Amino acid sequence: MTRLSSQINVNSAEFKANYDYNKQLADRLHERQQHAASERPQRTIDRQRQRDKLLVRERIGMILDDESPFLELSPLAAWEMYDGEAPSAGIVTGIGRIQGLECMIIANDPTVKGGTYFPETVKKHVRAQTIAEENHLPCIYLVDSGGAFLHLQADVFPDREHFGRIFYNMARMSGKGITQIAAVLGSCTAGGAYIPAMADETIIVKGNGTIFLAGPPLVEAATGAVVSAEELGGADVHTRLSGVADHFAVDEPAALEHVREIAGHLNRRKHNPLVMQQPEDPAYDPDELYGVIPADARHSYDVREIIARLVDGSRFSEFKARYGTTIVCGFAHLMGMPVGIVANNGLLFSESSVKATHFIQLCGQRGTPLLFMQNIAGFMVGKDYENGGIAKDGAKMVMAVSNVNVPRITLLHGVSHGAGNYGMSGRAYDPRFLFSWPNSRISVMSGEAAAGTLWTVGQKRVLAKLGDDATPGQIASAEAQFKQPVLDKYAHESDPYYATARLWDDGILDPVQTRVALALAFATTLNAPFPTDRFGTFRM
Ligand code: COA
Numbered sequence: 001m002t003r004l005s006s007q008i009n010v011n012s013a014e015f016k017a018n019y020d021y022n023k024q025l026a027d028r029l030h031e032r033q034q035h036a037a038s039e040r041p042q043r044t045i046d047r048q049r050q051r052d053k054l055l056v057r058e059r060i061g062m063i064l065d066d067e068s069p070f071l072e073l074s075p076l077a078a079w080e081m082y083d084g085e086a087p088s089a090g091i092v093t094g095i096g097r098i099q100g101l102e103c104m105i106i107a108n109d110p111t112v113k114g115g116t117y118f119p120e121t122v123k124k125h126v127r128a129q130t131i132a133e134e135n136h137l138p139c140i141y142l143v144d145s146g147g148a149f150l151h152l153q154a155d156v157f158p159d160r161e162h163f164g165r166i167f168y169n170m171a172r173m174s175g176k177g178i179t180q181i182a183a184v185l186g187s188c189t190a191g192g193a194y195i196p197a198m199a200d201e202t203i204i205v206k207g208n209g210t211i212f213l214a215g216p217p218l219v220e221a222a223t224g225a226v227v228s229a230e231e232l233g234g235a236d237v238h239t240r241l242s243g244v245a246d247h248f249a250v251d252e253p254a255a256l257e258h259v260r261e262i263a264g265h266l267n268r269r270k271h272n273p274l275v276m277q278q279p280e281d282p283a284y285d286p287d288e289l290y291g292v293i294p295a296d297a298r299h300s301y302d303v304r305e306i307i308a309r310l311v312d313g314s315r316f317s318e319f320k321a322r323y324g325t326t327i328v329c330g331f332a333h334l335m336g337m338p339v340g341i342v343a344n345n346g347l348l349f350s351e352s353s354v355k356a357t358h359f360i361q362l363c364g365q366r367g368t369p370l371l372f373m374q375n376i377a378g379f380m381v382g383k384d385y386e387n388g389g390i391a392k393d394g395a396k397m398v399m400a401v402s403n404v405n406v407p408r409i410t411l412l413h414g415v416s417h418g419a420g421n422y423g424m425s426g427r428a429y430d431p432r433f434l435f436s437w438p439n440s441r442i443s444v445m446s447g448e449a450a451a452g453t454l455w456t457v458g459q460k461r462v463l464a465k466l467g468d469d470a471t472p473g474q475i476a477s478a479e480a481q482f483k484q485p486v487l488d489k490y491a492h493e494s495d496p497y498y499a500t501a502r503l504w505d506d507g508i509l510d511p512v513q514t515r516v517a518l519a520l521a522f523a524t525t526l527n528a529p530f531p532t533d534r535f536g537t538f539r540m
Pocket residue numbers: 110112113114115116145146147148149150151187189190191215
């Protein structure tokens with residue numbers, strides 16, 4: 001396989017300026033992740049300790065195998081929402097190995113409003129379950145939650161993808177043989193009680209673990225009966241009298257050890273259908289990615305420079321290199337796994353769309369998982385292109401992406417606008433995982449394009465107000481005034497932190513850590529047999 005040859009001059013001023021800029025973005029990402037993971041009022045941490053409880057990440061550390069990586073998902077969910085009161089949306093989700101099996105861990109964080117569910121908490125929980133279901137990952141629920149965040153009940157309770165979906169997903173996964181294990185380490189109130197009740201096997205901790213549909217205050221209000229939490233739904237009650245839980249644990253470490261014991265009896269084996277190679281570092285240092293990504297998102301760059309710093313040995317076997325050159329397609333290996341890469345290198349034209357469609361079909365035929373690398377301002381516009389049928393060529397790509405029978409992962413390493421997002425396996429196309437970079441931008445179109453479009457359709461009204469004798473200067477100033485709020489809004493809403501807060505992705509990755517994260521994610525996809533979907537009708 002051909003080794004890519006980088007054209008980047010790592011000693012140039014441009015490289016250094018890009019490097020400093022992107023390194024700062026990465027440092028800010030780590031600071032924010034650290035903040036979301038650990039900044040809590042001291043009183044909530046003290047309360048955990050007084051109750052002999054571990055913090056949520058300590059719990060996860062205790063159930064994972066030694067040396068297991070943990071691919072944390074959406075650590076910045078709810079970032080800058082709810083006045084900062086819901087760091088990580090109050091729940092930690094991610095993939096790690098337990099007894100050698102890749103498992104999805106879904107763990108409430110009781111130091112965030114009693115582990116209650118904000119809208120993004122529900123979204124994050126359901127997203128983790130979706131990933132588990134698609135990739136056949138046993139689910140481990142570390143439960144410690146007061147249920148719905150009652151102030152926002154309309155946004156967490158009634159709809160299809162709200163709280164009830166969690167239990168539906170558990171039932172459906174159990175039906176498919178995807179194991180559901182719950183460890184009740186704290187409160188499990190109201191709807192939350194269904195997590196342990198729906199699980200295949202449940203452990204509950206003496207003293208701290210409680211499961212009930214209505215807690216003592218509500219029981220007293222409704223019936224007048226005064227009852228302690230332990231009598232109502234503690235570990236002894238549920239493992240001896242009610243049978244709602246299966247295993248009694250004397251303390252948290254015992255409960256977490258029991259989770260590992262159960263995972264040891266799952267009798268599962270991963271069937272890897274891929275022909276693997278010996279993993280090999282890229283020939284170019286991934287650290288150079290900081291210098292490769294332009295500080296100005298509008299500057300173009302050759303995506304092969306990124307591929308060279310992600311894939312094994314920087315080797316890339318390119319497909320149709322001379323045709324439809326605004327898309328780069330080819331085969332590579334990522335930590336020994338074969339992958340097909342579809343990466344933008346400019347706008348999408350008819351030729352690039354049909355080339356990508358052809359390549360996606362090849363990957364489906366060969367059973368090679370696909371990596372989509374998005375840096376796409378959209379499809380080419382204009383009379384010639386419309387007359388040439390660019391819409392039907394884009395549709396071919398969308399058809400191929402939607403139905404190809406191999407796992408897909410999408411990385412937003414630049415901008416993501418318009419129908420380009422669709423053809424390139426955007427969120428709506430169910431890639432198994434979607435990650436972004438700190439420099440990425442996502443919106444229907446760029447702020448400049450949106451402001452220009454809105455000005456074109458709205459200027460008549462603005463100019464009418466100015467009157468016929470408006471000077472060019474007045475018109476220019478009115479135009480600038482009209483456009484500025486649109487530009488500001490787009491700048492704010494296309495920011496990757498705005499996107500990740502709302503779970504439009506599965507997390508922002510430091511470019512340097514991307515190779516490892518992608519490899520873990522691709523390895524995860526191999527737990528499920530490849531889908532058997534067929535392509536629909538391609539518009540010719
Ligand atoms: N909705 C909104 N806020 C809630 C909440 C809920 N369901 N449950 C707890 N909170 C808030 C508390 O007001 C408190 O806020 P503050 O830090 O701003 O004062 C914070 O979460 C922590 O609650 P607190 O009771 O101090 O912590 P705790 O660890 O002693 O107890 C619970 C946690 C969850 C066991 C307890 O708060 C509780 O039982 N809550 C009610 C649960 C319930 O009935 N839920 C119904 C769901 S449908």
